[in-house]
Every structure is written in structure tokens, then in C-alpha cells.
Amino acid sequence: MLNYFVLSTLILFGLLVFPQSVVFDTIPLNYQLFPRDTHDSAAVSVTGSVVLDGKDSITIEMYKNGLLWKRNSDNLVYNNGTALFKLYPKLHAELAEYSIKLLLDEDSIIQIDSIVCGDAYLINGQSNAAANDYDDSVHYRCEWVRSTRRLNNVGWGLARADTIYADYTVGVWGLRLGKLISDSNGIPVAIINGALGSTDIEDHLRYEPNPTNTYHLYGHLLTRAINAGIRDKVRALFWHQGENNSLDLSYLNYAHNFDTLYHAWKEDYPGLEKIYVFQGHPGCGGSYQHQIREMQRKFPETYPDIHVMSTVGLGYHDGCHYHYPGYNNMAQRMYDMIKWELYGSHDTAGSFPPNxxxxxxxxxxxxxxxxxxxxxxxxxxxxxxxxxxxxxxxxxxxxxxxxxxxxxxxxxxxxxxxxxxxxxxxxxxxxxxxxxxxxxxxxxxxxxxxxxxxxxxxxxxxxxxxxxLDSEQVTTIGSIQTDRTQNSKIQVWPNPFNPMVRITVSGGWKTDEQRRKMALKIYNVSGKLVMDLSAQPASLSSGISWNAAAFPSGIYIVRLIREDDILERTIMLLR
Structure with missing residues (x-):
């Protein structure tokens, strides 16, 4: 088997060359993760040319967990002493390690080990995104959580969290999050962490003259994602940053710079489904932490694919960073948030922070x-x-x-x-x-x-x-303001939902006539009516379903309008 370091080095220069026999154009690396497609699989590209006359066939053998799984052979057709080959074996997204062995006739020429298929994620920000193991407590790695080399951008390995700013490091909560995803969903995970402590948001902006310039944090992370082959299929990005911008008046530009960064992410990672932002914790930083945290709290009002997770109450906070149990709690909170959106879990109650x-x-x-x-x-x-x-x-x-x-x-x-x-x-x-x-x-x-x-x-x-802080409780519907009471109760399930939610109303009427006069309507956060369910008064107590497939993610208000008051319930559509 070709030495892993030599293999990585050769790929760095664009080609793999085997003297007097084979030139590889594309070939996987040991420990590489291939992002799954909509069919829960991925095609692995093995292409190149044979330059050694006298060889009749090229064979690829695929091993699954050490056992021969598939074997395919292609005849070689030479043209001016060179025979081209293109092989695209498929992997499945599962907790299985695949190996590939390539043979010329019956002579083995290369073997690639421990490749997997799964989901890819990015982490970025400053020190609490880098998430150092301050307690020297991370003494494990997970077979199913992978990352890439940090310094020369080429090479794969098992993710680690016992240090930071080194090859394959993903941070304490990053490693725990990857393990939660893989253990709970039976799928390998790749995480690339591009965070750097004590950085302003300005340090993370894209360098427009050359977005892949590795002297810039943005370009370094983007280059790693490109070389890893995950750029187009990153599922989500996790952002934990803001402390540094609370030190001075740079906080005034924070929202603008985040908007710039957001649109750069959406352009350079076209498969990005969600962005998860951690709201900062009161602690180290400057006099403008309040302002930064408030901007972060309100991001979902502008960006429908962003969700914000709180960090208060995690415990084990030292005034700036977190001890090992605190970072583990951070990973659990984030997994509870993403497991419904990205993995279809029905355990959603209380997964999102109160707002x-x-x-x-x-x-x-x-x-x-x-x-x-x-x-x-x-x-x-x-x-x-x-x-x-x-x-x-x-x-x-x-x-x-x-x-x-x-x-x-x-x-x-x-x-x-x-x-x-x-x-x-x-x-x-x-x-x-x-x-x-x-x-x-x-x-x-x-x-x-x-x-x-x-x-x-x-x-x-x-x-x-x-x-x-209003002088009284009011609800605005068009130009009408009316007090709300809680004589009735609106129940919704599930919440958050996608795309179906069931709305049930209990109590609040004594006669069928009173019930018929009730109106059940749904508004967006701007106060615009988006759905009128009033035509189904007889179903209030048994439940009315709303299919929101045609509506964007976000907060919606369910309002029960009666003769003299209004009752409302907030619901969240998440895609």
C-alpha cells in the first residue's frame, strides 16, 4: 500500500504517478469522507491512465469492513501506448468503512483504506468555536468522525479535540457533536474547524481579490473544504464569535459584516442548508457585549435559515471559556436543535431556546x-x-x-x-x-x-x-388593537414543525353559536395574514391541520379571535 504521506503529497501536486505503470488523475485518500447525496450514497472517482504496455485489464476491489464486497474489471484499450480508465464505485452512508484495492491484471498497485460516506459540517469563529481542551479531559477519538489536515490543506484523519490549531482538530464540542450525530443516526460525519481565538468578525471576511487565499481565515477554510471535496455539500455551518467585537466601536459594524459574511458563505458553500449561531455568554469581552448578543438574538428575523442557540446556563463557564463538561453540554444543546431539522427526530419539545x-x-x-x-x-x-x-x-x-x-x-x-x-x-x-x-x-x-x-x-x-416595554398588553391586527385573555387554550403539535402542524382549541365557548363566531387565523411576524382557518369552527376542539409547505421558515402567530378578546400562540416553521 502506498505510504499515506507520499499519497497526500503527490495529490497536493495534482497527480499520482506510479513509475512505468499508472498515472492517477483522481483517487481517494485514506480516511476520506464523501458527502452523501439524496440517495444516501456517494460516487468515488478513480481515474487515470495506464502507460505500461502488455496489461490487459484494470480491476477495482471494494472491501466493506474488511470483507470483499464488490469486484469490477475493465479491459484496457491502448492509444499510442496509453490506456485511459474511469471508475466510479459507490459508497453507502452507513457506519461502515470501505477499502479500495486497484489491480493491473492481478498485480496490486494501490490500496486506500477507511473511506466512508456521510455528512459534512463547518465550524468557525473565535476561541469558543475552537474549543480547546483546557482540562486535558478529551482522551477519545471516534471512528466515524473525520477531519482534514490544517496546515497544508491535504489529508484526512480521525477528528481530535485534545489540542487546537493542529491537524484534524475540531474542538471539544465539535468532536462531541460529531459523535452524537454518528451514534444517533448511524452515519459518519466530517467536521472542519476554521476557528481562531481572539479574532474580530472582520478577520473572517472573504478576501474578495482571491477568496481562496490561505493567508486569510476565510480562504484557509474554503481551501480546506475544496480540497476535501465537501464544498458543495456542507450541510450546516456553526458560528461562535463576537467577544472581540464587543471591545470597541467595531460592534457598530457587526450586523453589516455578518451580512457580508453570510452571503459569502451562501455563495461559496451552495449546499448549505442551515447556519447555527451561538449567542455569546456574559463574560470576557468589552463594554458592548449586550449589543452584540442582541444582534445575534435577532438574526433569524433577517435570515430564515439561521437559528440561534443560547449559551447561558450551560454551566462550567470560567468567565470566558468552558470546562470539558460545559463544552459537552454545548454540543448536546446544538444536537437537540439540529436533530429535528436535519435528521427528522420527533423529540423537539424545548429544543430551541426561549425567546x-x-x-x-x-x-x-x-x-x-x-x-x-x-x-x-x-x-x-x-x-x-x-x-x-x-x-x-x-x-x-x-x-x-x-x-x-x-x-x-x-x-x-x-x-x-x-x-x-x-x-x-x-x-x-x-x-x-x-x-x-x-x-x-x-x-x-x-x-x-x-x-x-x-x-x-x-x-x-x-x-x-x-x-x-409597552404600557399595556396589546395585539395589533391591521389597525385593530385588542386585549388578550387566556380563557381558552391553544395547543399545537409539533412545535417547531415542518410542514404540518395541528392546532387544537380547548374551552372558551358555551354554545355552538359562540364557536361559529370564532376566527382562527395565522399571521407572520410582520402582522400579515397568511392563512384563515375560520371555515372549520366545528373542528376547533378535535384539531385543525395547517400545511405550511408553501411558506418560508420562520415564526408565525396562531390567533383565536372571539367577540371580545384574542388568544394567540407562537409557532415555528423550520425546514
Whole structure:
């Protein structure tokens, strides 16, 4: 078998040359992953020419998990002493390792081992994307998680996370995520991590004169993807960055630069299905962490194929990075998010982080605030830390900030709070009447121990900054504003959904006449009516299905409109 280093080096220069016998134009590498197609398979290209007269045939033998699986031979036809060959054996996407042996007549000339077929992903950003093993706790590799060499861009191997910025490294949470995907779905995974610590978003932008210039981070990652043969079939990209841009006024250009980067990704990775963004954690960085996190929270409003995952409440945060268990929790959260979208799992409840939808004063005295989320949230118990003989307690109500309040440290404008999970609400009782028109959740920085608002699955709510605080709860439908009540209950399943969702309404009417007067309508986040289901009042209690196949991914509002009030429920269409 040809030495792996020699094989990689020869491919780097474009051709494989076997003196006096065979010249290869294309041939796979040891440990290479081939992205699967829509038929869960991939064709492997083995092409070249035979320049040794007297050989009659070329044979390819494929081995699956060490056993001969297929054997095909082609006769050689010479023209001026050269015979061309083109072989395209297929691999299947499964937990199986394939080997390829090539023979001239019966003489073996090369063998390629441990090639697989599966899914490809990219990771990019700064240090929490690189995800170093700070605790020296990663002592495993996974047979089914692969990556590429980092420095010369050629060569494949088993992914690793015991170091960073080295061949085959994918980071602690990257390796764990790959293992979760492969173990749960029976498919190999390739991950290429192009992250670099302490980098601004500007450092990751595409160099327009030469997008594949490897002196630029963007070009280095793109070149690795091209040389790996995965560029056109990357399924998703994971982005964890922003701390550096919170240090100075460069945060003002963050949204614009992200938009530039987003469109470059969509152009250079045409098969990209989803982009997953981690919202930053209050910690290391500068005075503008709030602003960066708020931009990240709102990305899905602009980009329908982006989803944002929270990082608060993961635990094991050292003020900047994460210990080994924290990065593992990060991988689990991300897998729970992607497993439904990309792998068809039905275990979706609570997989997405709670996101604020509305904030308003509950009365004209302005001494109580209601926060409405897109799903149920739980009010946490106090956390505490004991140092020597002193115990310090931290309470959730101390980390909400009304306008003009300090964005850091303990704040005493909220006296107490509680959650109403069945209504997706959190109630904050203020210490006094407030004139504030905005509210912020969590400090700008220096907040690692909690407590946190979480959903029933334990996923932390996304932080929000200067979110509008209305004087009363109102819903706008065209030019009509009306108070909402919770006398009825809207149930939806599944949520998120794709493309079918079933909507059931329980209670809220005493007679059939009252039920017939109800209207069930669906609006997008801009308030535009997209579907009127009012023609099926008799089915409210048994369930009405909505097929959203013709609509884009995003947030939709289900509204039950009655004579004197409105009830609504947020749903999410994910493709």
C-alpha cells in the first residue's frame, strides 16, 4: 500500500504517478469522507491512465469492513501506448468503512483504506468555536468522525479535540457533536474547524481579490473544504464569535459584516442548508457585549435559515471559556436543535431556546411587568456560593435592568418574580413605579453562576437588551388593537414543525353559536395574514391541520379571535 504521506503529497501536486505503470488523475485518500447525496450514497472517482504496455485489464476491489464486497474489471484499450480508465464505485452512508484495492491484471498497485460516506459540517469563529481542551479531559477519538489536515490543506484523519490549531482538530464540542450525530443516526460525519481565538468578525471576511487565499481565515477554510471535496455539500455551518467585537466601536459594524459574511458563505458553500449561531455568554469581552448578543438574538428575523442557540446556563463557564463538561453540554444543546431539522427526530419539545416576544406593564400603576416568551419558561431558585464561612446568594430578580439602570451587577428595581409556564409568561413585581420603556435580561458581563431563565428541557433563554416595554398588553391586527385573555387554550403539535402542524382549541365557548363566531387565523411576524382557518369552527376542539409547505421558515402567530378578546400562540416553521 502506498505510504499515506507520499499519497497526500503527490495529490497536493495534482497527480499520482506510479513509475512505468499508472498515472492517477483522481483517487481517494485514506480516511476520506464523501458527502452523501439524496440517495444516501456517494460516487468515488478513480481515474487515470495506464502507460505500461502488455496489461490487459484494470480491476477495482471494494472491501466493506474488511470483507470483499464488490469486484469490477475493465479491459484496457491502448492509444499510442496509453490506456485511459474511469471508475466510479459507490459508497453507502452507513457506519461502515470501505477499502479500495486497484489491480493491473492481478498485480496490486494501490490500496486506500477507511473511506466512508456521510455528512459534512463547518465550524468557525473565535476561541469558543475552537474549543480547546483546557482540562486535558478529551482522551477519545471516534471512528466515524473525520477531519482534514490544517496546515497544508491535504489529508484526512480521525477528528481530535485534545489540542487546537493542529491537524484534524475540531474542538471539544465539535468532536462531541460529531459523535452524537454518528451514534444517533448511524452515519459518519466530517467536521472542519476554521476557528481562531481572539479574532474580530472582520478577520473572517472573504478576501474578495482571491477568496481562496490561505493567508486569510476565510480562504484557509474554503481551501480546506475544496480540497476535501465537501464544498458543495456542507450541510450546516456553526458560528461562535463576537467577544472581540464587543471591545470597541467595531460592534457598530457587526450586523453589516455578518451580512457580508453570510452571503459569502451562501455563495461559496451552495449546499448549505442551515447556519447555527451561538449567542455569546456574559463574560470576557468589552463594554458592548449586550449589543452584540442582541444582534445575534435577532438574526433569524433577517435570515430564515439561521437559528440561534443560547449559551447561558450551560454551566462550567470560567468567565470566558468552558470546562470539558460545559463544552459537552454545548454540543448536546446544538444536537437537540439540529436533530429535528436535519435528521427528522420527533423529540423537539424545548429544543430551541426561549425567546422574548413581548414585554408590558400589567396595569397603569407601572409597578409590575409581564414578559411573554415563545414557549414555557421556569423561574429559577437562587444560586449561592460559599467561600470560607460566607455564603452569597444570587437571585433572578436582581438581574433584570430597566432603562437607565446599570447593565452590570446586582440591580434592585425588581422585588420578586415568578413564571406562569402554561401562558409562556414571567411576572416581575417592581419595587416601585417605573417610567422605563425598555428592559434588559442579564448583565453585560461577569455572570457565570446564574440563576437563569430556562425552558422545561433546561435550555437557557436568549438574553435581550433594551427590549421595548409597552404600557399595556396589546395585539395589533391591521389597525385593530385588542386585549388578550387566556380563557381558552391553544395547543399545537409539533412545535417547531415542518410542514404540518395541528392546532387544537380547548374551552372558551358555551354554545355552538359562540364557536361559529370564532376566527382562527395565522399571521407572520410582520402582522400579515397568511392563512384563515375560520371555515372549520366545528373542528376547533378535535384539531385543525395547517400545511405550511408553501411558506418560508420562520415564526408565525396562531390567533383565536372571539367577540371580545384574542388568544394567540407562537409557532415555528423550520425546514
Amino acid at each position: 422574548i416576544r413581548q414585554a408590558y406593564y400589567t396595569s397603569s400603576t407601572r409597578d409590575e411587568v409581564c414578559l411573554v416568551f415563545d414557549q414555557p419558561v421556569l423561574w429559577p431558585s437562587d444560586t449561592f456560593i460559599t467561600w470560607n464561612t460566607t455564603t452569597t446568594y444570587y437571585s433572578m430578580q436582581d438581574y433584570f435592568y430597566l432603562a437607565d439602570a446599570s447593565p452590570d451587577g446586582i440591580n434592585h428595581e425588581v422585588d420578586s418574580g415568578y413564571a406562569i409556564p402554561v401562558e409562556n409568561k414571567v411576572i416581575l413585581r417592581l419595587t416601585q413605579t417605573s417610567p422605563a420603556n425598555h428592559i434588559t435580561y442579564l448583565p453585560n458581563s461577569s455572570y457565570s453562576l446564574g440563576p437563569w431563565l430556562r425552558n422545561e428541557r433546561g435550555v437557557g433563554a436568549l438574553t435581550f437588551f433594551e427590549f421595548p
